[in-house]
Amino acid sequence: MANMSLKKVEINTRDPEERNKDFKEVVLGYTEEQAMEEAERCLQCKHKPCVKGCPVHVKIPEFIKLVAEGDFEGAYQKIKETNSLPAVCGRVCPQETQCEELCVRGIKGEPVAIGRLERFVADWHMKNIEDKKLNIKSNNKKVAIIGSGPAGLSCAGDLAKLGYKVTIFEAFHVAGGVLMYGIPEFRLPKAIVQKEIDSLKEMGVEIDTNMVIGRVFSINELKDKGYEAVFIGTGAGLPSFMGIPGENYNGVYTANEFLTRINLMKAYKFPESDTPVYVGKKVAVFGGGNVAMDAARSAKRLGAEDVYIVYRRSEEEMPARVEEVHHAKEEGIIFKLLSNPTRILGTEDGWVRAIECIDMELGEPDASGRRRPIPIEGSEKEIEVETVVIAIGQSPNPLIKATTEGLETHSWGGIIVDEATGATSIPGVYAGGDAVTGAATVILAMGAGKTAANAIDEYLTK
Amino acid sequence: MYKIIRKRILNSSVKSMDILAPKIAKKAEPGQFIILRVREDGERIPLTIADYDREEGTVTITFQEVGKTTMLLGNLEEGDNILDFVGPLGVPTNLEGYKKVAVIGGGLGAAIAYPQAKKIHSLGGEVHTIIGFRNKDIVILEEEMKAVSSKSFVTTDDGSYGKKGFVTDILKQLIDEGNDYDLVVAIGPLIMMKVVSDLTREYGIKTIVSMNPIMIDGTGMCGGCRVTVGGEVKFACVDGPDFDGHLIDFDEAMRRQGMYKEKEHKCRIGLGGN
Numbered sequence: 001m002a003n004m005s006l007k008k009v010e011i012n013t014r015d016p017e018e019r020n021k022d023f024k025e026v027v028l029g030y031t032e033e034q035a036m037e038e039a040e041r042c043l044q045c046k047h048k049p050c051v052k053g054c055p056v057h058v059k060i061p062e063f064i065k066l067v068a069e070g071d072f073e074g075a076y077q078k079i080k081e082t083n084s085l086p087a088v089c090g091r092v093c094p095q096e097t098q099c100e101e102l103c104v105r106g107i108k109g110e111p112v113a114i115g116r117l118e119r120f121v122a123d124w125h126m127k128n129i130e131d132k133k134l135n136i137k138s139n140n141k142k143v144a145i146i147g148s149g150p151a152g153l154s155c156a157g158d159l160a161k162l163g164y165k166v167t168i169f170e171a172f173h174v175a176g177g178v179l180m181y182g183i184p185e186f187r188l189p190k191a192i193v194q195k196e197i198d199s200l201k202e203m204g205v206e207i208d209t210n211m212v213i214g215r216v217f218s219i220n221e222l223k224d225k226g227y228e229a230v231f232i233g234t235g236a237g238l239p240s241f242m243g244i245p246g247e248n249y250n251g252v253y254t255a256n257e258f259l260t261r262i263n264l265m266k267a268y269k270f271p272e273s274d275t276p277v278y279v280g281k282k283v284a285v286f287g288g289g290n291v292a293m294d295a296a297r298s299a300k301r302l303g304a305e306d307v308y309i310v311y312r313r314s315e316e317e318m319p320a321r322v323e324e325v326h327h328a329k330e331e332g333i334i335f336k337l338l339s340n341p342t343r344i345l346g347t348e349d350g351w352v353r354a355i356e357c358i359d360m361e362l363g364e365p366d367a368s369g370r371r372r373p374i375p376i377e378g379s380e381k382e383i384e385v386e387t388v389v390i391a392i393g394q395s396p397n398p399l400i401k402a403t404t405e406g407l408e409t410h411s412w413g414g415i416i417v418d419e420a421t422g423a424t425s426i427p428g429v430y431a432g433g434d435a436v437t438g439a440a441t442v443i444l445a446m447g448a449g450k451t452a453a454n455a456i457d458e459y460l461t462k
Numbered sequence: 463m464y465k466i467i468r469k470r471i472l473n474s475s476v477k478s479m480d481i482l483a484p485k486i487a488k489k490a491e492p493g494q495f496i497i498l499r500v501r502e503d504g505e506r507i508p509l510t511i512a513d514y515d516r517e518e519g520t521v522t523i524t525f526q527e528v529g530k531t532t533m534l535l536g537n538l539e540e541g542d543n544i545l546d547f548v549g550p551l552g553v554p555t556n557l558e559g560y561k562k563v564a565v566i567g568g569g570l571g572a573a574i575a576y577p578q579a580k581k582i583h584s585l586g587g588e589v590h591t592i593i594g595f596r597n598k599d600i601v602i603l604e605e606e607m608k609a610v611s612s613k614s615f616v617t618t619d620d621g622s623y624g625k626k627g628f629v630t631d632i633l634k635q636l637i638d639e640g641n642d643y644d645l646v647v648a649i650g651p652l653i654m655m656k657v658v659s660d661l662t663r664e665y666g667i668k669t670i671v672s673m674n675p676i677m678i679d680g681t682g683m684c685g686g687c688r689v690t691v692g693g694e695v696k697f698a699c700v701d702g703p704d705f706d707g708h709l710i711d712f713d714e715a716m717r718r719q720g721m722y723k724e725k726e727h728k729c730r731i732g733l734g735g736n
């Protein structure tokens with residue numbers, strides 16, 4: 001008999017006042033009993049609306065049924081059929097606009113907690129099951145993957161399973177892309193990402209770090225080295241600025257710099273680690289996406305007393321995951337909504353001292369379908385802060401484009417591909433993830449990596 | 463891991479190492495740099511490619527021990543390994559087609575300017591070099607510079623060696639004597655590059671300077687290395703590190719470079735030792 005509760009089974013979460021002082025994971029996950037109880041809420045709909053909402057079509061009712069029956073390993077194998085990073089996606093997918101948005105239980109009450117169940121299953125597997133060594137027969141064909149974010153990792157995994165000799169070239173000293181340097185430990189423990197990477201290595205995937213493609217080798221040179229196909233998964237790392245006065249004062253960071261110092265370089269352990277980060281007593285973060293939430297919550301954890309999210313629209317339009325906004329509020333982040341920064345003000349010796357913001361109101365919907373924010377004249381106010389983090393978006397890094405003759409891109413930098421295959425304008429060269437779409441989501445990047453892996457296999461076997 | 467093949471001590475705080483990194487050695491050009499990390503949990507720091515040997519597969523770095531990472535690096539010996547070594551990063555300096563060039567290095571900048579002087583010389587351009595130091599004890603690369611230039615000068619602030627005064631004094635003198643340089647390359651402390659650029663602006667001589675802001679990734683991703691050039695924001699790691707000295711906002715650059723001064727200094731005191 002289905003569990004007809006209108007609410008999701010509550011998930012164990014650490015106390016906000018305790019967790020906002022360290023970098024340990026906030027959400028603790030379901031127990032086996034809680035997972036089975038939540039799984040009972042699924043009605044096993046014949047037409048599976050939830051699956052249509054998932055970019056990689058996870059077999060949702062099927063895996064949830066196995067959870068309800070207590071067959072957690074069976075559920076894991078079911079998810080793995082289409083999703084190679086369930087422990088990651090269960091944690092970071094914006095479920096409320098994807099699988100859970102279309103869940104019939106959501107019409108009256110809360111949808112089935114698909115994301116939490118996915119996470120539970122993946123964590124259960126990691127804890128309890130030793131992965132069998134796959135017996136893969138090599139086909140001796142070499143493929144190069146540029147970038148080790150979710151797009152590159154999933155493309156590499158799928159190709160390795162098919163017997164390709166895959167090398168991932170990564171610019172940084174560790175693999176994982178945004179999963180390592182962007183999303184903080186308290187939301188996505190790095191050990192989980194590392195485990196996914198280790199399992200790729202076990203399949204024979206080589207990971208060559210410290211390799212900035214375009215500088216150390218060009219894409220053409222990779223082909224000369226015997227790589228028969230190349231996948232570009234270099235992400236969208238180029239930070240945007242607001243273009244307002246004062247952005248170069250000391251104490252103004254891009255979210256990329258702020259989060260890289262903290263996550264990748266472990267500045268939260270400074271001086272035990274060697275990289276510093278400067279966090280004032282009052283911090284303003286510009287933007288309303290996941291990146292902004294991560295920066296704000298990190299600043300709080302590093303000792304800032306007042307942390308403001310300054311966002312020019314209202315909460316409804318915020319692109320961040322609902323759960324992150326909720327957690328940020330619980331942790332004491334102050335939301336300055338319908339407010340747009342107009343200037344950063346500095347001290348005489350060049351440090352940030354305040355920001356000036358103008359109140360906004362919402363007008364007609366714009367091209368993105370969201371109501372356009374319009375400034376209210378004369379409503380400028382100053383807020384005292386010592387640190388500013390700009391988290392208003394990123395676009396693809398121009399390095400690959402600049403060093404690859406014949407690679408076609410949009411004017412904003414995204415690589416142009418055939419959507420069905422990921423093929424670029426150069427034969428044998430494929431691309432996917434944020435490098436193609438601009439800043440998007442983990443699951444879309446992963447899906448694009450899979451699509452390209454299939455297409456590369458077809459290209460190299462025909 | 464990247465092996466230290468040779469180590470040289472140039473003066474009390476400047477050391478030079480040849481690092482085995484064949485892929486980088488193969489591609490390196492003057493004006494480019496590498497980023498290294500000495501050890502786990504270490505900082506990523508940028509250092510200029512001071513020289514390279516494509517056949518041996520080595521890249522030379524010359525560095526001044528100013529803080530934690532450069533000191534850790536300086537403590538390593540021949541045969542030891544560096545954990546991470548990435549490059550070549552940045553845009554190579556375009557040195558082709560110049561007939562007469564003045565290359566100026568201030569302090570450690572002499573080491574960074576050397577590959578540029580060497581390259582111009584090898585391309586057949588006439589090179590005059592001026593390198594300046596605080597005092598006699600820290601003069602480096604005098605012989606090397608001499609070998610690639612038709613005129614070479616050393617200045618010291620206190621007159622303990624070479625000519626007393628600043629590099630700009632000599633440069634001004636040379637220009638006034640009728641040397642019609644079609645390019646000046648100036649590498650050293652920001653204040654020196656600023657003063658040189660101010661001088662050459664008066665004479666209308668094209669001037670290239672090498673900016674060394676704080677960097678993390680070196681691939682254009684963090685924006686920490688931003689400098690204002692001709693009113694536009696540029697990333698020194700991918701758009702530079704060389705820029706037109708007449709367009710740089712040096713005052714802003716000097717402020718930004720001091721960002722972590724206090725913080726790291728405090729920490730080192732906290733760690734005891736020095």
Ligand SMILES: Cc1cc2nc3c(=O)[nH]c(=O)nc-3n(C[C@H](O)[C@H](O)[C@H](O)COP(=O)(O)OP(=O)(O)OC[C@H]3O[C@@H](n4cnc5c(N)ncnc54)[C@H](O)[C@@H]3O)c2cc1C
Pocket residue numbers: 092093094146147148149150151152169170171172175176177178179182183184211212213214233234235236237259290291294321397399400432433434435439440441442443445681
């Ligand atoms: C702070 C933050 C929080 C986020 N939160 C969420 C979330 O909660 N949910 C969600 O779904 N999405 C989230 N995202 C977005 C998501 O992380 C990205 O959409 C996703 O990581 C894109 O994957 P990718 O593989 O295309 O690129 P990336 O993850 O960006 O990886 C690209 C990799 O390529 C490397 N690279 C770049 N250039 C080169 C080169 N020339 N040579 C070699 N290597 C190169 C980079 O170093 C990097 O490792 C967040 C993003 C950020 C920054």
Ligand SMILES: Cc1cc2nc3c(=O)[nH]c(=O)nc-3n(C[C@H](O)[C@H](O)[C@H](O)COP(=O)(O)OP(=O)(O)OC[C@H]3O[C@@H](n4cnc5c(N)ncnc54)[C@H](O)[C@@H]3O)c2cc1C
Pocket residue numbers: 495505507508509510511524525526527528529530531532533570574673674675676677703719720721722723726
């Ligand atoms: C493109 C580029 C090329 C460079 N090439 C060389 C080189 O060939 N040889 C060399 O010795 N140095 C070079 N530098 C500077 C070098 O990166 C710094 O000296 C180094 O990062 C200091 O690290 P640290 O941990 O030892 O000192 P820290 O403890 O980080 O700093 C010690 C002191 O140095 C100052 N400092 C920090 N970073 C820089 C910087 N980027 N430039 C100047 N001062 C800084 C700090 O404010 C502080 O006062 C270069 C910098 C750039 C950006």
Ligand code: SF4
Pocket residue numbers: 053054055056057058060083089090093095098099100114115118443
């Ligand atoms: S991968 Fe993401 S969208 Fe798909 S089912 Fe899992 S949580 Fe939902």
Ligand code: SF4
Pocket residue numbers: 041042043044045048049050051060061102103104105112114
């Ligand atoms: S829509 Fe909801 S209830 Fe229906 S199968 Fe999917 S998860 Fe289960």
Ligand code: FES
Pocket residue numbers: 676677678679680681682683684685686687688697698699700
């Ligand atoms: S060092 Fe990060 S953008 Fe230049």
